[in-house]
Amino acid sequence: MKQVRVYLAGPEVFLPNAREQLDAKIELTRAAGLIPVSPGDLEIPQTPTKKQKGHTISGIDEQLMRSADAIIANLTPFRGISADTGTCYELGFMCALGKAAYAYTNMSADHHARAVAHYAGHVAPDAHGRLRGSDGMAVEDFDMIDNLMMHGGIERRGGVVVVGNAPVGALYTDLTAFKEVLAIAAARLLA
Amino acid sequence: MKQVRVYLAGPEVFLPNAREQLDAKIELTRAAGLIPVSPGDLEIPQTPTKKQKGHTISGIDEQLMRSADAIIANLTPFRGISADTGTCYELGFMCALGKAAYAYTNMSADHHARAVAHYAGHVAPDAHGRLRGSDGMAVEDFDMIDNLMMHGGIERRGGVVVVGNAPVGALYTDLTAFKEVLAIAAARLLA
Numbered sequence: 375m376k377q378v379r380v381y382l383a384g385p386e387v388f389l390p391n392a393r394e395q396l397d398a399k400i401e402l403t404r405a406a407g408l409i410p411v412s413p414g415d416l417e418i419p420q421t422p423t424k425k426q427k428g429h430t431i432s433g434i435d436e437q438l439m440r441s442a443d444a445i446i447a448n449l450t451p452f453r454g455i456s457a458d459t460g461t462c463y464e465l466g467f468m469c470a471l472g473k474a475a476y477a478y479t480n481m482s483a484d485h486h487a488r489a490v491a492h493y494a495g496h497v498a499p500d501a502h503g504r505l506r507g508s509d510g511m512a513v514e515d516f517d518m519i520d521n522l523m524m525h526g527g528i529e530r531r532g533g534v535v536v537v538g539n540a541p542v543g544a545l546y547t548d549l550t551a552f553k554e555v556l557a558i559a560a561a562r563l564l565a
Numbered sequence: 566m567k568q569v570r571v572y573l574a575g576p577e578v579f580l581p582n583a584r585e586q587l588d589a590k591i592e593l594t595r596a597a598g599l600i601p602v603s604p605g606d607l608e609i610p611q612t613p614t615k616k617q618k619g620h621t622i623s624g625i626d627e628q629l630m631r632s633a634d635a636i637i638a639n640l641t642p643f644r645g646i647s648a649d650t651g652t653c654y655e656l657g658f659m660c661a662l663g664k665a666a667y668a669y670t671n672m673s674a675d676h677h678a679r680a681v682a683h684y685a686g687h688v689a690p691d692a693h694g695r696l697r698g699s700d701g702m703a704v705e706d707f708d709m710i711d712n713l714m715m716h717g718g719i720e721r722r723g724g725v726v727v728v729g730n731a732p733v734g735a736l737y738t739d740l741t742a743f744k745e746v747l748a749i750a751a752a753r754l755l756a
Contacts, residue, residue, distance in 0.1 A: 390691070390701035425720075428707030432717025436660075453683055453702070454645025459653040460712035466657030469627075492644055500581070510581040511644070516619030521651035526623025529616075 384448025444474035575639025635665035671731035
């Protein structure tokens with residue numbers, strides 16, 4: 375059996391039941407024949423300052439990523455219309471290292487739809503036909519779930535982005551889309 | 566003179582006056598003795614679908630990043646309380662490649678303060694003393710300007726994060742913090 379390590383990135387580390395949710399993803403990953411690598415797997419040593427604690431976690435997570443062969447990123451919007459920024463950093467990190475990259479979102483509305491909603495529909499084309507929000511910022515429209523660097527970075531490497539549609543109240547806990555992308559990743563990574 | 570190429574990442578690509586703003590940063594970078602590498606420097610060829618256009622831009626920007634020796638990322642919050650997700654991907658990408666990393670923000674309120682404001686102050690410690698928002702999500706507190714992967718990733722590599730305080734209405738155009746971090750980066754990269 376091939377030994378393939380998969381880094382599980384996403385905002386579930388912030389959940390009240392983070393440990394339970396991470397453990398559920400870890401178990402599913404193991405059941406799929408892959409070796410789960412999860413933020414929170416290593417103990418965080420005590421540090422004198424808050425910032426040093428942040429540095430320590432950053433260092434541990436980068437070390438875990440380097441030890442992995444692939445990433446499955448949860449790009450479900452977090453505190454706004456876009457993915458968790460730490461997860462985005464991690465996805466870029468893994469793509470740069472040439473690791474296999476997969477992602478999912480639990481929100482069916484794509485990036486364009488969410489940006490239009492952010493402006494409460496107050497978007498209009500500029501003189502060049504480019505759609506802009508009420509603050510003048512361009513509203514992207516690439517049939518993608520988030521910024522093109524993420525969605526494009528995954529698909530250009532042969533990875534897959536699965537779009538789910540979690541029930542109300544289960545945006546960060548529903549595992550339907552995760553299971554789907556996990557099955558795809560496992561079939562490819564273990565082939 | 567050393568030839569050092571610096572990738573200029575940030576959400577100004579979405580501005581109504583994007584070209585003008587990017588050109589201002591390019592000129593300042595050149596004046597500092599560095600070679601600017603900016604998204605939008607290369608022509609985007611026509612593509613049959615919107616998604617293929619996104620893929621093309623993603624590929625060009627990754628190519629530009631690989632050609633650069635360093636990144637200066639504009640982590641000013643964009644459409645919410647966090648940095649532009651594409652910029653976060655790019656920062657992770659460059660950090661993984663071992664490039665020098667610098668960043669700035671034009672908002673003086675740090676990540677913790679912005680998260681507390683996101684919950685309109687409705688945050689409280691849980692049974693373990695960890696601060697949580699009204700949705701139960703943990704509110705980070707690391708003396709950092711954004712998620713610890715970004716701020717930590719930069720500082721752990723010896724990079725610098727400059728915190729500005731742009732005037733109202735100039736959140737994406739004020740160049741005070743950019744100039745400050747550019748001067749630090751130039752002094753180090755050209756040493």
